[in-house]
Amino acid sequence: MFVKGFFGGNGIVGAQVPVGAGIGFALKYMKKEACCFALYGDGAANQGQVFEAFNMASLWKLPVVFGCENNKYGMGTAASRSSAMTEYYQRGQYIPGIKVNGMDVLAVAHATKFARDYTISGKGPLVMEFVTYRYGTDTYLLRGWAFAFLAA
Ligand SMILES: Cc1ncc(C[n+]2csc(CCOP(=O)(O)OP(=O)(O)O)c2C)c(N)n1
């Protein structure tokens, strides 16, 4: 994971998404045959700057895959209690979206390869939702479990 080309994470949820759009801009500007995967969670999907990044990436047809890891909880809060619309792959509106079974490693591999090829071909960005489930807690061990239990 911590290899060349990995640009790190961010303590502000969703803030890595515009960074990913910026990397996509740089890749296109330098005419590199590459794309950027900007990954974020269901809890980060409502951040305002995520939508700003979507807009610019689509406008400039940047080679970026916006990958939403939907593990059905943001910390301990169920997605249905935080998001007015939980079909995260449709959140790009004007950006094509794909919903992937995040529990199927082969489906993830195939969809990821497709997204890589699609964005590198110059068609613009994609939004991908990987549907999975939370097996462990977030920041707070006991609070996380308690919240997950109450919200279920
Ligand atoms: C802008 C901002 N608001 C609130 C927080 C506090 N916070 C930390 S993790 C988190 C939930 C993130 O949910 P998700 O992206 O689904 O990640 P998961 O809990 O599934 O790992 C929140 C709200 C933050 N880090 N940044």
Ligand SMILES: [Mg+2]
């Ligand atoms: Mg989550």
